[in-house]
Amino acid sequence: MSSASLATPDTDQQIDEEIRTYLQARLAEYAEQQGWLNPQISYKSNLLGSSRALAPCSKALQLARMDDGTELLERQRLQLTCPDAANWQIVSLVTPGVVLPVLVATEVTDRGTPLQPQRFELQPQDLSRLPRGFYQDADEISGQVAKRRIRSGQVLTPTLVAPALLVKRGQTVSMIARRGDIVASTTGTALEDGQMGQLIRVRNITSDTVIRAKVKAKGVVASQLP
Incomplete structure (x- = not known):
């Protein structure tokens, strides 16, 4: 959720919707490159300056990225303007995040045991908490075994999997x-x-x-x- 708490509700909603639309478009492109399935975008934002005097814009807000970064998941400096109001301008620092459905163990699998799809289910996980990788498709683990003991509730990562x-x-x-x-x-x-x-x-x-x-x-x- 946005932290633009000083804006009026309508203005706040416009800002949130514009940022989310922008991030969703970037996410769709990025997810295709990474091969992610069913990702969901989340973000935290901090408005720089007061938005109290900004009335709702009668047109769609215009958004531009002001920093030199290109990555989706890095903090971004975004400027939003209203095309029909000369002094309508606000800058937001936005930190995006992604939630993905990944395979999580529902039962214990001992070391050396063949991986069985029924022992795993897809659960939403914050991508920032998956530095060791993940699986989204049970077919990816077909014919493989547990390299070490896998606990119930543990995210399945490549470090836990070995070819049979x-x-x-x-x-x-x-x-x-x-x-x-x-x-x-x-x-x-x-x-x-x-x-x-x-x-x-x-x-x-x-x-x-x-x-x-x-x-x-x-x-x-x-x-x-x-």
Whole structure:
């Protein structure tokens, strides 16, 4: 809410509406660039000088940003004028904020447990309190696991999420080797944990040799034939 408490109610409403319209337009552009879903703008404003003598303007107020900044979420110095009143002018220091619906845990998820969408729900959060990032879409966490214990009521951040292990150390895996159209397969023992696309050491059970192979699927690694 605006803190323009000295203005008359109609003038106060005009000032608030003009500032909000301006910020909403900036937010729509900024949100598209950032990929935010359903953001809501909020702001705090402080009028510089008295607005007590300002009568309601008969036309839409004109607004101009007076500082050199370009970012949406930084404090801004905004000048508002009435086009049909020569001396109608007020400056407001405005600090914008954004509220976003983000995924918040509704249950405890232990470390290493697959993330289940039903254990999270969208809740509105102040963006300034999300320095570690956030998720807005449960599809983004599909196939991932908890990197550490996630508490009920905790905002889900990238620091809490890790790709699922498709191969575990000591596990027997299928080894697929290719060279052109030639494909050979055998079994091996994983010597390291592996996520999708990672290179890990694998011992070929048949030849007892150790090679580096790429994790391709659950329990499957691939390499090139010599």
